Amino acid sequence: MPTLIPAASRAMAVFEVFAREKRELSNSDMARLLQVAESSTSDLLHTLHSLGYLMRTTRTRRFYPTGRMLETVRQIAENDPLTIAAQEAAEQLGARSDESAFVGVPDPTCVKVVATQPSRLPLRYILDVGARASFHASALGKALLALLPEDEARARLARHALRPLTSHTVLDVDALMAQVAEGRGRGWWESREEGSEGVYGLAVSGWLGDQPVGLSLAGPAERMKKNQEAYLTVLRGVRNALLTDS
Template sequence: MPTLVPAAARTMSLLEVFARERRELSNSDLARLMDLPESSCSDLLHTLHELGYLLRTARSRRFYPTARLLTIAKDISAGDPLYAVASEACELLRDKTGETGMCGRLEGGVVKVLAFAEGTHPLRYVGNVGNKIALHVSALGKAELSLGTPEEAARQLRLKPLKQIAAGSITDLAVLEAQVEQARQQGWMWVENEGFDGLAALAVAGYVGDEPLALSIAGPTDRMRQHRDACLQALKEVQALVFHPRSPSLPPRTAPTRRGAGSKESRPA
């Protein structure tokens, strides 16, 4: 069983302190802010300074990260594995269920499809990476909204017009907020005939690092109803492999307060 490496955790905490404070810091400053003995903090600072990740002022002997961190971060970002993670997750969902697997994230009141694995049934949902789905009809979007606060969900849902896209589209903001609250309570979101007549989708959400994402399975409503339990089990299995339940940068969420009852837009979930 893997275990937490304290030295690695301290290194990342130290960098987060610099990001928060945005100023040069002494050994004693950092020891206080990180709640560490000054001797342990000194060793860590010395190591990072010797490796070129920190500079040290000549007179005040204070530290600050060098541009080497930025260079490395840019190199890492250029090969961002997020899309590979999303694609593999969608393929796993397709292989487990035969239905279309999708991964998406919120962008300005719509859901952008990051990855897509087309189902294997003759009758299946077909879409494309890069499609933008109307948030109020999207299982992906509502699942992702459930990660945040009710206030943020309401704000996102107000960013775009709530149009009647299909027979089951919901355009009442209060009902949509109640849907998101239900997803928050149960951990998954189901929609049917909201983005396209005859189409249903089931979705879960979580974090890849600090990035909130959602995964869904979409297919014909009758077939999805018949196999909903199996689809939900597949989603939970892939969710456990891919996602953290919350962002590592956020504190654990307290119990939620219960509330009363770009490019082309794609209709389904």
């Protein structure tokens, strides 16, 4: 049975403290914030400093993270199977439809966009990688909610007040869950100008290993509706090639 390694947990906690405090910290500061003895904190900070993950400021001799962690994370992200598959999916969706394509995964209270492919058409909808979309007002959000048990989906929606983003935003949880169920029955979900005025979105969802993933096309409402069946064919094709049902 695997066991937790306290030293590893404390090392990660050091970076979480720096992220929260957003300032240089002394050994005593860190010991107080970690609630660990100063002698143990000194050994921990010295180790991270020796490995190049922390620096000491010239004037105060306090500690602060270097860019090594960021570079390490960047290299990991570049070769992350989810990132690679998501970008492949976005590129395929964009190439086959000429609309803006998005791949999203669930965060606790929203959808995180992990890959995009902007439309080549003059009038287009744009979201950057790292952007957040709402569960209640996006096709991606509804598609991902459909992968969850109903009680968990309702809990996601209840974690924060549902805000009206446009005059079309649905704020009633029962009505939203009915939309999610309807989409599950037909295999796709939509957002009819619910997140942005004039923008219509279509989405499908599935699993990449144990990661729930949503695929979406979005653009000007009139163009999206005109080409809806063709776009759904594109979404289903990419989804079936890259994702599974469970």
